[in-house]
Amino acid sequence: MKKLAVEGLKYKYPQSESLALDNISFTVNEGEFIGIIGRNSAGKSTLCQALVGLVPHFYKGAYGGKVLVDGLEVKTHSIADIALKVGMVFQNPFTQVTGSKMSVYEEIAFGLENIGVPRSEMVQRIDEVLKMFKIEHVKDHNPFDLSGGQMQRMAIASIIAMRPEIIVLDEPTSQLDPGGSEEVFQAVQSLKKQGITIIMAEHKMEKLAQYCDRILLLDNGKAVDYDTPEKIFSRDDLESYGVAAPVYTKVCKALGAKKQGTNTYPVTLEEAEAVLKEIRR
């Protein structure tokens, strides 16, 4: 079932000369994990924001085409309405703390209070996400006193508590240390297990290769390709889009080691190991 459909999406920021998104179309099925890659300023953040309605409602500007989230047209609905279907997590763990709540527990409640969730259900949902994202032990701490990784998991928890069917993550680990990144990736993995549809812009290609069902390659506001990680990372022109394939793919490419019976290279450690063992034989 199509959970998300983007049709000929075009967008220009106010007082900008060029299109930030130029005729982008793709669809996402329920429960899929989609990666968005491309160089800086390729349009990744803008596209993420277009999926939750921040483009165009927050920025205004010029808009064309269509984004349908679970049948809801983004252009004609408010961000608050869209937020019930699709949630979003941003890059900087500090700036997405609301700044009006004194504890992690209350911070997670913020969105639920806004969308009018009754108290008993609120408490139940908060306890659930605290456990899910392993931040129970800090629930009474001030949100600003958490580590980067904990803060980002709190941000994800705050969104998931609102029970969206889709979650969009815009480079959620780019400002975290390796430990913090790992915590966040594990949290995202647990979302996938629950069948939530995930869209994630990210620079860590090894991670995307490991988790994604499909990858959307953006360049200059245009969709260059939309395919499985194997196909995308096996492209010869990848570097011209400012993207480096996972290190396993690079090694196998250099050795000319393709996956058996296909025209693609391995993208994960396990695949590479299997293919290289095959060659040694």
Add this chain to the structure above:
Amino acid sequence: MNKQSMWSLRLSTASLVLIPVAVGVNYIGKLIAGLLKLPLWLDSIGTVLAAMLGGPIVGALAGAINNIIYGLTADPISFVYAITSVAIGLVTGILFYKGYISSWGKALAAGIIIGLVATVVSTPLNIGFWGGQTGNIWGDALFAAVLANTDSTWIASLLDEVVVDVPDKLLVVLISYGIFKGLPKNIVQLYSHNDKIETLD
């Protein structure tokens, strides 16, 4: 920017988030002025910046909330001076949107105007609450000198406020204008009131 949008009462979320930051800027302005032992307050940079970025309503709200916070955290009397802060926000917003703060020279003139407005609003409050003083050592020394030589509390109080407020607001407006000019375009754009989405279909 047309007139109607300048007075828009529908605050965007961006403006709403700008206001607490403006209050924070006021606060740290005062903190740094104290750190550098400057004889000025420099505690309205945030209010002035908010008015430049978001217009008179945002400026006025930033001013009011600023004094509520001061009242709750340091000096309850500052609740009363919320009126002055609101005036500073309003006047700055109007001057800026009319294009009267668009160069260093104009910013200088605007600083003096804003200082005078602040003086006119504050003086009756000073007289009502403090017998005419401002609490600034230099200004109050002048107050005492004038009071000793004339028989008008009003003149003494007005002079007390002028010598403190005008240089203070002048410097505040110049500093704010300097910061404003250094802001990235997409940040300035964020608070403007255009609310039409054009179509590319």
Add this chain to the structure above:
Amino acid sequence: MNSISLYVERNSFVHDIDPITKLIYIVFAILIPIILPSFTISFICVGISLVLLAFAKVLRKTVPVFSFVFLILITVIIIQGLFKPENETILFQIGPITMYQEGLLFALTITLRVINIVSAFMILVLTTKPSELVESLVRKGLSPRIGYMIVSVFQIIPEMMAAVSTITDAQRARGMETEGNFFVRVKAFLPLIGPVVLGSLINTKERAMALEVRGFNSRVPKTYLYEEKTYAHSKLIQSLLLLGIAGAIVWRIVS
């Protein structure tokens, strides 16, 4: 995290009084001496506030605020005592300095008024969590957006202050002069405040978006995580205070 709030956590009946009642008390304490101007009434009002502060076990916490106010009040007493235009009756002389009765009495009026206002506010400020005050106001109809702004200032200021101290250290390490004549010090101001302001303004964009995706502008009626705190005798105390104000007005007209 440092807090800029003056709230002091204690167990006392004053702490358990409705924030709205405390607001009404402030109005009461300010209005009564205006309606009935006399030293006795002012002293009584100050007395009530101080007794309540003592019951709340926060009397010591008022010292920093009062000492700040007293500093200005002392100059008021000296300046008015010496120079008030209406000064006539000599109270005492020390060498060339003459203190007058009119000026001192006027200064006493101001002092009482200021102490009265400050002590009434101290009850609210020292015994009420800012977030609780705002929440009660929002439940009474204050726009949640205004409420958000006030509460978030309490979180943002400590954050910004931490940024200032980081930058001050960095700039000093780079050899920036923060001492010297007036112009040297003014010149140091911009590089100290500039980066913090710029950073904070840039952050507003993502914070605003983060609020939006969490339903900040939702039209659905808001719910609350915590049950509305019930305060004992709110209605009774509030009516008594309002009755007191009305009584004072009547007294003023009649007598």
